[in-house]
Amino acid sequence: MNWEPLRLTFELAMTTTMVLLVVSVPLAFWLSKTTSRIKPVIETLVSMPLVLPPTVLGFYFLLAFSPNNAFGSWINEWLGIQLVFSFGGLVVASVIYSLPFMVQPIQAGLTSLPPSLSEAAATMGKSARTQLFRVLLPNIRKSLLTGIVLAFAHTVGEFGVVLMIGGNIPGETRVASIAIYDEVESLNYVAANRYSLILFALTFALLLLVYLLNGGYLKRFWKW
Amino acid sequence: MVEVRIHKKLGAGTAEFTLNTDLTIAEGSLLTLYGPSGSGKTSLLRGIAGLLPPDKGYIAFQDRTWFDSEKKINLPPQKRNIGYVFQDYALFPNMTVIENLKFAKSKSAPDNIIADLLDVMDLAALENRKPDTLSGGQKQRVALARALVQQPDVLLLDEPLAALDTDMRLSLQDHILDAHNKLGLTTIMVSHDLGEIMKLSDTTAIMKEGRITQLGPPGELFMEKHISGKFQFTGTVLHLIQQDVIYIISVLIGNNIVKVVAHPSEIEGILPGDKVVVASKAFNPVIYKISGNSASE
Numbered sequence: 001m002n003w004e005p006l007r008l009t010f011e012l013a014m015t016t017t018m019v020l021l022v023v024s025v026p027l028a029f030w031l032s033k034t035t036s037r038i039k040p041v042i043e044t045l046v047s048m049p050l051v052l053p054p055t056v057l058g059f060y061f062l063l064a065f066s067p068n069n070a071f072g073s074w075i076n077e078w079l080g081i082q083l084v085f086s087f088g089g090l091v092v093a094s095v096i097y098s099l100p101f102m103v104q105p106i107q108a109g110l111t112s113l114p115p116s117l118s119e120a121a122a123t124m125g126k127s128a129r130t131q132l133f134r135v136l137l138p139n140i141r142k143s144l145l146t147g148i149v150l151a152f153a154h155t156v157g158e159f160g161v162v163l164m165i166g167g168n169i170p171g172e173t174r175v176a177s178i179a180i181y182d183e184v185e186s187l188n189y190v191a192a193n194r195y196s197l198i199l200f201a202l203t204f205a206l207l208l209l210v211y212l213l214n215g216g217y218l219k220r221f222w223k224w
Numbered sequence: 225m226v227e228v229r230i231h232k233k234l235g236a237g238t239a240e241f242t243l244n245t246d247l248t249i250a251e252g253s254l255l256t257l258y259g260p261s262g263s264g265k266t267s268l269l270r271g272i273a274g275l276l277p278p279d280k281g282y283i284a285f286q287d288r289t290w291f292d293s294e295k296k297i298n299l300p301p302q303k304r305n306i307g308y309v310f311q312d313y314a315l316f317p318n319m320t321v322i323e324n325l326k327f328a329k330s331k332s333a334p335d336n337i338i339a340d341l342l343d344v345m346d347l348a349a350l351e352n353r354k355p356d357t358l359s360g361g362q363k364q365r366v367a368l369a370r371a372l373v374q375q376p377d378v379l380l381l382d383e384p385l386a387a388l389d390t391d392m393r394l395s396l397q398d399h400i401l402d403a404h405n406k407l408g409l410t411t412i413m414v415s416h417d418l419g420e421i422m423k424l425s426d427t428t429a430i431m432k433e434g435r436i437t438q439l440g441p442p443g444e445l446f447m448e449k450h451i452s453g454k455f456q457f458t459g460t461v462l463h464l465i466q467q468d469v470i471y472i473i474s475v476l477i478g479n480n481i482v483k484v485v486a487h488p489s490e491i492e493g494i495l496p497g498d499k500v501v502v503a504s505k506a507f508n509p510v511i512y513k514i515s516g517n518s519a520s521e
Contacts, residue, residue, distance in 0.1 A: 122275070122300070
């Protein structure tokens with residue numbers, strides 16, 4: 001059995017999750033604090049990937065990343081990266097595609113904390129950054145974990161976006177979900193079943209972990 | 225000296241009112257804010273702390289301006305050197321008692337301040353506990369200790385004792401008074417409890433709809449008639465019963481119920497739930513010994 005697609009899937013999911021964590025924490029912090037008028041607009045944009053067909057997203061990524069367009073050629077010239085039909089492009093697209101799965105739990109966690117926590121830290125002379133990292137984030141560990149697991153699982157389950165802008169290049173963009181499609185097309189059901197079964201078991205395990213943690217079932221064994 | 229002259233629109237719709245205060249608090253004074261809920265007491269405290277910027281006005285501590293809408297000065301809470309005890313205590317759940325105190329300590333504060341405060345507040349045995357495992361009174365002590373670790377110039381207390389039972393209240397009142405006197409703080413405290421106000425504060429501001437309607441020593445504000453009584457307690461009327469030509473009034477003082485005999489003319493206007501002062505003239509006190517040393521040796 002060819003393990004390449006599975007390895008690629010995990011590599012993509014890991015990279016995407018890490019990038020998302022770095023991007024989402026400040027974004028969620030800002031959303032939880034701001035009274036700005038553009039907040040609903042930003043929230044809507046963040047949530048769009050939840051309802052938009054992945055092909056729509058993929059289509060516009062394809063246009064934007066194409067070396068024939070201003071943005072695509074700029075990236076290509078300045079950073080030397082080609083985003084269409086490449087692993088880098090998959091990461092960028094996956095980050096946007098899975099953004100709500102990371103931002104929403106973190107934002108909900110931050111909003112659920114009493115405002116007096118950061119106010120108390122402020123009266124102690126602590127900056128917003130210190131408040132976030134020393135007081136707020138340590139108290140929403142469950143939300144952080146939910147975000148990480150959901151973003152990871154959602155990226156593993158990606159298909160439409162990858163197909164549109166990644167195509168089916170072995171070792172570069174052929175992730176497990178694409179490989180399954182490919183094997184079915186060539187009537188190789190045994191291989192398709194292997195990939196499917198592994199993904200099925202993995203997503204089940206990941207989601208089960210979220211529900212166990214958030215339901216407090218693991219509290220007896222593991223202090224959070 | 226703390227000067228607070230602020231103007232701030234609060235609430236929304238029909239509940240809208242304006243916080244409008246002009247208050248000067250002497251250094252070393254313990255001022256209590258008293259008034260119905262929604263009268264702006266907490267907002268005033270938050271305004272002083274810098275957590276709720278006023279629409280316009282002026283706030284200064286000694287010669288430092290904290291807020292001046294004309295000169296566009298607005299020091300953030302980080303730079304005001306205040307200690308704030310929140311109504312919900314705001315202890316950091318991820319830190320133990322001692323970690324909460326360490327987090328609050330500034331670099332310039334002496335290292336032994338934490339050990340000293342843990343000792344004074346009777347918290348040494350709890351130092352490695354997380355706030356979730358503490359009782360209300362213990363949390364309150366940690367919150368007060370944490371505010372004192374900061375060595376604040378001004379201590380702001382938002383109804384810190386409201387959720388506690390009477391015994392705990394009394395002991396924590398002593399802690400607050402002790403810290404206030406020892407550290408020479410200027411303290412502003414929101415309280416609903418008349419006994420507490422009488423015991424702790426030298427000045428009381430009574431607030432109504434965002435304004436300070438009365439300001440002065442609590443003894444003068446809460447007793448319309450000056451009674452030259454030697455004993456006086458404040459309490460809440462529980463009920464009134466007529467017996468022949470007199471009335472018997474049950475009053476809750478602290479956690480004791482006291483029955484007081486009253487003439488019909490005295491009970492006029494008194495209803496269950498009213499705050500009253502029970503005072504006794506000096507000529508008929510009764511004394512019982514309840515504990516102490518034996519007289520014979």
